[in-house]
Amino acid sequence: MSRYIATRAIRGATALVYEAEQLLNKALKELGPDTPVQFTNTAYYLPVILGLTGIEVAKLGDMPKVLERAKALLHPIPKDQVWLPYLGETLDSGIATLFAAELIEGIRFAYGEQPEKITWGGKIAKGGSFTSPEFEGEGGNGGTLNGPIDDIQLRAWGIQLVDGRMPGFAAIVGCAKSNEVAVEIVRQLQQRNILVFLSGNVNGRSIIHQLMEEGVELGYDTYTVPFGTDTLSAIYALGFATRSALTFGGMKGGMARDILLYNKYRVFAFVLALGEVDDLKYAAAAGAINYGFPVIADTVIPQILPTGITSYEHVISMPFDEIPGENDLERAKRLVQRCIEVRGVKIKVTEVPIPVPYGSAFEGERVRREDMRIEFGGKKTRCFEYLRMANFDEVEDGKVTVVGPGIETVPEGGAMDMGIVVEVAGRKMQEDFEPVLERQIHYFINGASGIQHIGQRDIAWIRISKAAAEKGFNLEHFGKILVARFHADFGAIVDKIQVTIYTDPKKIEEWLAKAREAYNYRNQRLADMTDESVEEFYSCTLCQSFAPNHVCVVSPERLGLCGAYNWLDCKASYQINPTGPNQPILKGKCLDPVKGYFDKVNEFVQSASHGSVQEVSMYSIMENPMTACGCFEAIMMVIPEANGFMVVSREDPSMTPAGMTFSTLAGVAGGGLQTPGVMGVGKYFLVSRKFIAADGGLKRIVWMSSLLKETMAEELKAAAAREGDPDLLDKIADERVATTVDELLPYLEEKGHPALTMPPLF
Amino acid sequence: MEHVEFSVPRMWADHHVPIVRKALLGIPGVEDVYASSAWKTVRITYDPTRVNPDALEKALADAGYPVGVELELPTYPEQTKDNAMWYTLAGRMTETNLADLKMSGDHRKY
Numbered sequence: 098m099s100r101y102i103a104t105r106a107i108r109g110a111t112a113l114v115y116e117a118e119q120l121l122n123k124a125l126k127e128l129g130p131d132t133p134v135q136f137t138n139t140a141y142y143l144p145v146i147l148g149l150t151g152i153e154v155a156k157l158g159d160m161p162k163v164l165e166r167a168k169a170l171l172h173p174i175p176k177d178q179v180w181l182p183y184l185g186e187t188l189d190s191g192i193a194t195l196f197a198a199e200l201i202e203g204i205r206f207a208y209g210e211q212p213e214k215i216t217w218g219g220k221i222a223k224g225g226s227f228t229s230p231e232f233e234g235e236g237g238n239g240g241t242l243n244g245p246i247d248d249i250q251l252r253a254w255g256i257q258l259v260d261g262r263m264p265g266f267a268a269i270v271g272c273a274k275s276n277e278v279a280v281e282i283v284r285q286l287q288q289r290n291i292l293v294f295l296s297g298n299v300n301g302r303s304i305i306h307q308l309m310e311e312g313v314e315l316g317y318d319t320y321t322v323p324f325g326t327d328t329l330s331a332i333y334a335l336g337f338a339t340r341s342a343l344t345f346g347g348m349k350g351g352m353a354r355d356i357l358l359y360n361k362y363r364v365f366a367f368v369l370a371l372g373e374v375d376d377l378k379y380a381a382a383a384g385a386i387n388y389g390f391p392v393i394a395d396t397v398i399p400q401i402l403p404t405g406i407t408s409y410e411h412v413i414s415m416p417f418d419e420i421p422g423e424n425d426l427e428r429a430k431r432l433v434q435r436c437i438e439v440r441g442v443k444i445k446v447t448e449v450p451i452p453v454p455y456g457s458a459f460e461g462e463r464v465r466r467e468d469m470r471i472e473f474g475g476k477k478t479r480c481f482e483y484l485r486m487a488n489f490d491e492v493e494d495g496k497v498t499v500v501g502p503g504i505e506t507v508p509e510g511g512a513m514d515m516g517i518v519v520e521v522a523g524r525k526m527q528e529d530f531e532p533v534l535e536r537q538i539h540y541f542i543n544g545a546s547g548i549q550h551i552g553q554r555d556i557a558w559i560r561i562s563k564a565a566a567e568k569g570f571n572l573e574h575f576g577k578i579l580v581a582r583f584h585a586d587f588g589a590i591v592d593k594i595q596v597t598i599y600t601d602p603k604k605i606e607e608w609l610a611k612a613r614e615a616y617n618y619r620n621q622r623l624a625d626m627t628d629e630s631v632e633e634f635y636s637c638t639l640c641q642s643f644a645p646n647h648v649c650v651v652s653p654e655r656l657g658l659c660g661a662y663n664w665l666d667c668k669a670s671y672q673i674n675p676t677g678p679n680q681p682i683l684k685g686k687c688l689d690p691v692k693g694y695f696d697k698v699n700e701f702v703q704s705a706s707h708g709s710v711q712e713v714s715m716y717s718i719m720e721n722p723m724t725a726c727g728c729f730e731a732i733m734m735v736i737p738e739a740n741g742f743m744v745v746s747r748e749d750p751s752m753t754p755a756g757m758t759f760s761t762l763a764g765v766a767g768g769g770l771q772t773p774g775v776m777g778v779g780k781y782f783l784v785s786r787k788f789i790a791a792d793g794g795l796k797r798i799v800w801m802s803s804l805l806k807e808t809m810a811e812e813l814k815a816a817a818a819r820e821g822d823p824d825l826l827d828k829i830a831d832e833r834v835a836t837t838v839d840e841l842l843p844y845l846e847e848k849g850h851p852a853l854t855m856p857p858l859f
Numbered sequence: 860m861e862h863v864e865f866s867v868p869r870m871w872a873d874h875h876v877p878i879v880r881k882a883l884l885g886i887p888g889v890e891d892v893y894a895s896s897a898w899k900t901v902r903i904t905y906d907p908t909r910v911n912p913d914a915l916e917k918a919l920a921d922a923g924y925p926v927g928v929e930l931e932l933p934t935y936p937e938q939t940k941d942n943a944m945w946y947t948l949a950g951r952m953t954e955t956n957l958a959d960l961k962m963s964g965d966h967r968k969y
Contacts, residue, residue: 111932112871173934271873298873300893301880327874373897377872 099399100175102379102412103183107174109380110190110197114167117197117204121160124204130158134203137212138247138750140760141340141350143199145332148339149192151351157207160200167196188406191383198332198381202245212244213325215305242305242323243316245333248760249747250317251340254292255640255659255728258341258364262457263290263320264442265365268334268385270297271372272304274395274417274425279307281429282369283321287458289437293321294337296330299372318461328377331368338364338388344727345644347768361389361408367440369432370394386411391439395432408441447585450577452569454546464549470566471504473515474558479605481555483612484519484535492522494593497576501601504561504571515559515572516599516608519579523592525672530590532619533669534583541582542575554616555609572598589673626653626664628715628787632683634698635667638705639678640726647726647769648705650682650698654787655715659728660779692717692791710771717791718742719858722776727767729777731805733789734762737859738838739845741799741852742789746780749802751832754841780805784816792858795820796851800841803831822851860890863912864902865926867919872896875924882922886910 124132133156134143141147143154146163154160170193172186205211257263267286273279283304286293295305295315303326308315315321324330342348342359360366368385370378374394382392391407394414401411415435420428449455474480507513521534535553542550547565551558561570576596583591599605628634630653637649637657649657656663662670667679685697693715702713706724714721718733731746734755745759752758757765766777782788783805788795795816806813806826817825828848835841845853870879876894879901883892888909893902903915916926 108932109871112930115930115932298876300895301877326877328872329874373895375872375896375899377874377896 099401099412100183101399102383102401103187104175105376105379106187106194106383107172107190107380109376109378110194110383111171111174113194113197113201113377113380114164114171117167117200118164120201120204121157121164124157124207128157128207130156132157132207134160134207136203136206136245136336138249138760139245139340140248140758140764141336141343143203144245144336144339144343145195145199147350148343148348148356149195149351149353151349153350154200154203157204160203163196163200167193167200170196184405187383188387190380191385191387194377194380195332195335195384198329198384199336201329202332211325212241213330215240215242215309215323215326242325242330244324244330246317246322246337247750248340248344248763249750251337251344252728252747252763253317255345255726257290257457258345263292265367265440266292266294266334266337267367267369267436268294268296268331268390269304269369269371270328270331270378270381271370271374272297272299272302273307273371273429276307276311278417278425278429279304279371280311280313281426282371282433283308283313284454285430285433287320288454288456289433289442290320290457291437291442294324294331294334295322296324296326296334297328297370297378298326304371314462316461318463320458320461328375328381331381334366335385335388338366338390344763344767345640347644347646347770357388361406364388365440365442366390367436367442368392369436370396372396374398382412393432393436393439409439413439447581449544449581451545451574453548453565455544455578456546457540457544459546459548460540460543462543462546462549464547464560464562466510468562468564469510470561470563471507471510472512472558472560474552474556475512478512479514479555479609480516480557480559481605481609481612482517482519482535482538482553482557483608483615484521484531484538485615486526486528486531487520487522489522489593492520492593492595494595495580496595497573497580497598498596499572499576499598499600500604501599503600504566509563513600514602514605516605516612517557517575517579518597518599518608518612519583519594520597521583521591521594523590525590526592527590527672529622529665530669530672531615532623533665534587534591537582537586538579541578544582545570545574545578555612572600587669587673590669623665628652628654628693631664633681634684634695635664635671636680636682636701636705637662637667637678638680640728641678641705644726644767644769646706646709647724648702648710649726650702650713650715650723651679652715652787654785655782656779656785658723658725658730658777658779658782660730660781661728663781689714692720693787706769709769713771714791716787716789718776718789719773719792722771722773724769724771725766725777726769727763727777729763729766730780731778731783731802732759732762732766733776733778734766735774735858736799736838736841739799739841739850739852740855740858741797741850742792743800744778744783744798744802744805746802746805749804749832751802752836753832754800754830754835754838756837780809781812784809784812786819788816793852793855796822796825796855797858798829799845799850799852800830800835803833806831825851860904861907862902862904863915864900865916865919866899867894867901867924867926868899868929869924870894870896870899870901871930878922879919879924882918882924883915886914886918889915 170189305323315323324333338360342356346359389407392412395417397416398414400414420431422428547562549560579596583594634652651657651667653664670679682701683697684695688694699712702710712721731744733742733744745753766775828850830844873896879894880892888906891904
């Protein structure tokens with residue numbers, strides 16, 4: 098253990114706790130103890146404090162007791178000549194630092210100073226927050242950095258965190274050697290799909306400024322989240338880590354040891370300190386080490402090499418200019434590589450032979466009209482994609498053909514028709530997998546930097562940015578992406594693949610007709626697929642890496658609660674990885690066709706949930722409902738007074754008639770617990786014929802987030818008509834008309850909602 | 860242009876840096892500021908015909924960062940039986956419980 102690090106960390110911790118105390122006393126005097134303290138859209142109060150102490154800080158008056166806890170964790174600064182076992186004291190001080198930093202950020206929230214407004218070149222950046230769609234808008238009330246990640250986004254990333262697509266996060270603190278190095282570090286991390294959290298500064302300049310100057314898109318969509326320009330805001334990264342354990346690990350506030358161990362073994366994160374390291378950075382790093390997150394600095398600092406709290410080294414120094422490499426870009430690459438080695442993150446990178454960077458982090462990137470070189474689809478032109486199975490001798494592996502004119506024939510900002518036809522052959526390939534694979538085209542194409550893909554089938558809409566076109570991206574590269582990714586991700590079922598890009602109008606007509614015929618056939622096939630028509634369901638235990646006792650049972654008429662896996666996806670996944678998380682479950686004897694009890698399903702769930710769930714009802718929420726991990730798209734909850742249920746979507750932050758917001762409800766619904774009357778669901782389950790069939794089906798829904806009503810209007814209307822009440826959607830209340838039971842009941846009575854006359858639920 | 864360097868012990872973390880920079884860069888004649896929270900020093904490049912080091916020192920003091928003045932930290936653990944973690948730990952390290960000694964065997968005595 099380094100005495101130098103211990104000294105600076107303990108001194109930094111002591112100073113920060115002192116600063117927090119001063120600030121708290123001032124805030125209590127000026128604002129009063131009842132002033133609310135609330136991070137953005139979270140049910141976890143100040144999450145690090147909640148997780149490690151169990152204290153729910155909701156107002157300033159709740160803070161003094163946390164401050165006392167922080168003080169109790171401080172230690173005397175080591176003497177120059179006296180040997181002491183510094184590690185434990187340094188770690189304690191690290192936790193005290195985290196408490197103090199979170200208190201200070203909480204107080205800043207109370208003063209309205211967080212999320213931080215960003216100045217850029219002396220001016221406030223335009224638009225709203227980085228993660229809001231209006232950021233690109235004109236004027237606005239000044240740009241703000243992100244501040245803490247909200248619960249909605251944490252859950253939205255949940256499935257990627259658990260299935261390994263997103264291996265972990267990098268908390269970058271400080272400022273890189275140059276803008277070029279800053280961009281390269283972030284690009285390297287993005288290409289590996291590692292979340293990047295940005296904070297801190299050196300001499301007032303932050304890596305956030307550097308990336309903004311270089312035009313790097315920041316925000317949730319590009320996995321690059323700017324927290325704030327000081328090291329205090331790095332607390333949000335540890336808040337994210339703590340909430341991962343609370344959300345997906347089924348842990349409760351106060352389970353400090355479990356939460357820290359959970360992070361050590363399941364959340365692959367590290368801290369990258371760019372530029373000089375001050376006392377607070379040492380102290381915050383000590384806090385991060387408690388979570389098992391190592392620290393890598395690009396300057397000369399003492400190292401802590403033995404393993405222990407972290408899996409490998411605790412603190413590594415890699416002075417940037419001493420990293421071997423021909424130039425700074427190469428040094429940046431090696432720095433990132435070293436970070437990944439030190440944390441022990443396992444990453445599979447698929448080499449895609451295209452002239453622009455490639456990785457899942459670019460999936461959410463937008464190409465705005467003014468940055469666009471060309472678009473396909475949308476309002477002006479047609480664009481479709483069609484994947485079909487073919488015989489081995491019909492497919493020449495790796496062949497990419499463009500039939501028709503290229504993008505150079507279209508003026509800048511123009512549009513053209515395009516069809517992407519993918520033909521695959523494989524010994525294990527089945528016709529049923531065609532739509533599963535076809536849906537991947539969206540993700541695969543979107544992974545290219547500067548390319549935007551929206552929609553699917555014959556409503557696909559693709560844009561190529563000017564920057565990508567200037568780097569040489571053309572039509573052929575769509576094919577190259579698909580060949581590389583299908584081979585890498587679906588190699589078990591795809592042996593050969595060829596791609597043809599059509600821009601010739603006659604050929605487009607011809608292939609579009611064939612594609613539409615196939616879409617219709619698939620729609621019919623899916624509609625005919627019922628729970629009764631198959632012999633087996635599939636399990637999904639993907640989320641057990643985060644929620645160890647949760648198991649999803651996926652049937653043709655009930656998709657996974659994350660919305661990402663339906664029965665066909667699971668079937669394909671089983672073919673690809675026969676020992677993976679999607680295992681066939683023979684239904685066995687049907688014990689109750691109405692509630693959906695099957696003896697083999699029960700047996701499987703008992704074993705896969707490690708005995709925590711004994712029985713599961715596929716079609717009821719009131720009796721042995723399916724458990725949830727935390728990735729659910731929507732939560733249902735019984736409203737006893739209305740004799741029905743409400744459904745709140747993940748994106749809806751509003752209050753519900755259950756008296757809780759989505760975030761609060763999620764604490765009840767997640768973590769692999771079976772709670773009758775509460776259930777996490779995938780939103781397309783709402784329109785299934787089996788949707789809570791035992792409890793009365795869709796007609797029991799008395800309240801639904803307006804977002805769901807609007808985005809799924811057509812499907813919901815069709816389902817309502819099937820249930821015999823075509824106007825049902827209008828009878829269902831939403832947050833615009835009712836956020837309490839008192840408001841809900843008169844609305845239901847006025848509209849004549851069927852739930853009021855259905856048999857009592859209890 | 861001339862340079863001057865001040866020790867500013869109260870600028871010990873990067874959230875103090877923007878305050879120090881703002882206080883100095885707002886003074887006519889100050890061309891550049893390098894504020895290092897790691898070394899708790901600030902290096903100022905200034906035009907001696909327009910501003911002098913005394914004025915810079917005063918600006919720092921006005922902003923709450925007086926030159927050369929250490930941050931006086933309270934000693935939180937009171938080094939008494941106040942339930943501080945360090946005290947519990949120190950007790951475990953320095954005191955030998957007789958019951959432990961008896962259980963651990965004769966070899967511990969030597």
